[in-house]
Amino acid sequence: MASFLQRIAKKMSLFSSDIGIDLGTATVLVYVKGKGVVLNEPSVVAVDKVSGKILAVGEEAQSMLGRTPGNIVAIRPLREGVISDYEMTERMIKEFIAKVQGIHLFKPNVVICVPSIITEVEERAVIDAGTQAGAKRVFLVEEPVAAAIGAGIDINRANGNLVVDIGGGTTDVAVISLGGIVESTSIKVAGDKFDEAIVKYVRRKHNALIGDRTAEEIKRTVGCVYPRSEEAIMEVRGRCLMTGLPRTFTVSSSEILDALEEVSSAIVEAVHWVLERTPPELTGDISANGITMTGGGSLIWGFDKLIASKTGIPTRVADEAVSCVAYGTGNCLENLSKMQDGTMNLSRQRQMKR
Known part of the structure; x- marks a missing residue:
């Protein structure tokens, strides 16, 4: 029964x-x-x-x-x-x-x-x-x-791993070893700040107003934080600040690269800050293991290339970064x-x- x-x-x-x-x-x-x-x-x-x-x-x-x-x-x-x-x-x-x-x-x-x-x-x-x-x-x-566990890293080993998790509101940078965090920082610069930067850039450069959803679409389509080998262009609809009427214009990946430079630099600085405070033995592990990026913000084109170029450490974006x-x-x-x-x-x- x-x-x-x-x-x-x-x-x-x-x-x-x-x-x-x-x-x-x-x-x-x-x-x-x-x-x-x-x-x-x-x-x-x-x-x-x-x-x-x-x-x-x-x-x-x-x-x-x-x-x-x-x-x-x-x-x-x-x-x-x-x-x-x-x-x-x-x-x-x-x-x-x-x-x-x-x-x-x-x-x-x-x-x-x-x-x-x-x-x-x-x-x-x-x-x-x-x-x-x-x-x-x-x-x-x-x-x-x-994020480290979800990315497939064995965090319980006596081996240093650096994880950069870029979400919507915060970016967490942490060195993990023996199942715990050795050194870390969390900054309130992430996906939302990228969207805000695009809105401000379009307002200043194109004299047009767009919403956060349009900014996110631009970020996903032509957004980049490292120069693309081929220029990408996107047609955008917004409201002209001069006339108050709808207006269509185009934005390019090189423009968005300029728009996102300040925000992406803040994240790179956070990575530098953590690396500077990491014990030398773990720094050696990180150089060998590389940096792992997770979170939706890590999917912006060229982010792994940017961090690799600034730190000299191989950087990869985890599989299924959003779900890690x-x-x-x-x-x-x-x-x-x-x-x-x-x-x-x-x-x-x-x-x-x-």
Whole structure:
């Protein structure tokens, strides 16, 4: 009888599975134990300001950015890698958990990734948001550690590896050895700053106004931080600042290279800063192993070439760079018992029972 009820409950998804969440400024990825990455959606929430009701979350809410009537607002509850709107973050996590779990009797354990430099207040906000969203226990893992695991690096060896994780709100640079972070920094310069730089450049150079979504499309299509061998050109539609009317113009990859130079230089400086403070033995390991880049920002054309040229160290972009952190949380889920008893040497093993 018991086994029969278990089979029925399993079919109804009543028994919850543990979940790993890459809670990014731009995108949320959810990993479900035994299934892999099952959700990859923008971290955007659309809310009715009058009733406070959530109208849409993720991709549907993303399509509403800049296009909503007065009573509806589409917001991004995370800014620069941390929670800027606690209530909306909690409700967003709750919606995503419900989307991947459906109806369930038992609360899941949840592993959430956080930037390598985060205050205790910010940590507590993430833990509380996850707990209030329906998690039984919340574990925090630093993003560079999860990114390294997801990129296939064996972090438990006595061997230095340098990981550069460029997300939407923050860039984390960390040297990892023996399962922990030896030296690291986290700067609030990442994908969003690239978009802002493109918007400012187009306004200054072409006297036109474009939105963040158009800027992101430019970044993905013709964006580069290292000179391309062949010039790429893209047609863009925006609003002329002189007439206030729609206008079509073209932008080239060389223009975007100039626009992104200041932002990309800040990331290169962060890599230099970490390398300068890394013990000599580990620096030798990094020279042999190379630098590994993860995160959506690392996919901007030529970023690996730029860092390699500035540091003299071979640099590669990890396979499935966008999902590396999510896959790293998945690996942590598989070793959750070790995290609970403290035998797994991950940087942040804080947990909280509701």
